[in-house]
Amino acid sequence: MIWFGNVSKRYERGGRLAVDGLQLQVDPGEIVGFLGPNGAGKTTTIKMLTGIIPPDTGEIEVDHRSMIRSPLEAKRKIGYVPDQPESVMRITGREYLHFFADVYRVSPAEREDRLVQYLERYRMEDVIDELIQGYSRGMKQKIAVIASLLHDPAVWVLDEPMVGLDPHAAKVVKEEMKWRRDHGKTVFFSTHVLEVAERLCDRIAILQQGRLVAVGTMEELRRGSGVGIADEETLEQLFLELTE
Numbered sequence: 571m572i573w574f575g576n577v578s579k580r581y582e583r584g585g586r587l588a589v590d591g592l593q594l595q596v597d598p599g600e601i602v603g604f605l606g607p608n609g610a611g612k613t614t615t616i617k618m619l620t621g622i623i624p625p626d627t628g629e630i631e632v633d634h635r636s637m638i639r640s641p642l643e644a645k646r647k648i649g650y651v652p653d654q655p656e657s658v659m660r661i662t663g664r665e666y667l668h669f670f671a672d673v674y675r676v677s678p679a680e681r682e683d684r685l686v687q688y689l690e691r692y693r694m695e696d697v698i699d700e701l702i703q704g705y706s707r708g709m710k711q712k713i714a715v716i717a718s719l720l721h722d723p724a725v726w727v728l729d730e731p732m733v734g735l736d737p738h739a740a741k742v743v744k745e746e747m748k749w750r751r752d753h754g755k756t757v758f759f760s761t762h763v764l765e766v767a768e769r770l771c772d773r774i775a776i777l778q779q780g781r782l783v784a785v786g787t788m789e790e791l792r793r794g795s796g797v798g799i800a801d802e803e804t805l806e807q808l809f810l811e812l813t814e
């Protein structure tokens with residue numbers, strides 16, 4: 571479960587709010603897609619959710635742990651895939667994954683099991699002992715995805731996960747999201763790929779200039795858009811109506 575209680579963030583004094591009074595809950599067993607035009611505040615929201623930057627005001631909870639008051643406990647509940655995969659690390663993929671498994675205290679048996687499984691699933695066995703520096707963007711993205719899953723987190727948070735992934739890897743990530751949802755976990759991800767969001771998400775949240783302008787199922791968004799709603803109205807049409 572993820573809960574944002576009236577969360578706001580401003581980067582510069584006197585500047586505009588990057589996130590403005592965000593109120594949103596994502597429940598276990600739910601995939602929620604986070605959409606919005608460039609600069610809407612999606613990455614800022616995700617950075618606050620994962621405890622990388624603090625909100626100015628408001629409260630954030632992850633699996634009933636407060637990110638403000640119990641940040642370590644809250645962070646342990648999260649698997650996080652950032653928008654820019656690691657590019658400068660002079661360590662191998664395997665070393666990177668063991669580092670994450672150590673940080674999240676994954677037992678040796680579990681980590682070995684999951685490593686074998688995920689390396690095969692993401693077709694990374696052949697490059698896992700090479701330096702991350704030499705990986706393609708997609709490989710860096712895949713290693714970040716695997717690292718985020720090793721501790722089997724209750725809450726999976728991904729910032730633009732489809733960027734750079736080949737069709738096979740994108741499919742595996744989407745299947746992983748559905749599997750986690752079906753096993754009572756929480757999935758929250760930002761994307762500009764509206765077709766993916768439309769097909770995959772149980773609910774969609776749309777941010778514009780830091781404010782949540784819509785949240786709901788596709789059906790609820792269609793009903794709420796109030797523009798002579800045709801049943802087949804796509805998320806792309808709704809998105810453009812709501813954000814232009």
Ligand SMILES: Nc1ncnc2c1ncn2[C@@H]1O[C@H](COP(=O)(O)OP(=O)(O)OP(=O)(O)O)[C@@H](O)[C@H]1O
Pocket residue numbers: 581582588606607608609610611612613614615
């Ligand atoms: N470190 C920073 N310092 C100052 N302003 C920032 C910083 N990071 C983001 N901003 C500003 O905050 C606002 C929200 O940016 P953010 O990156 O959260 O948007 P986004 O929705 O993720 O955009 P995109 O879809 O382009 O990735 C923008 O106006 C951006 O310029």
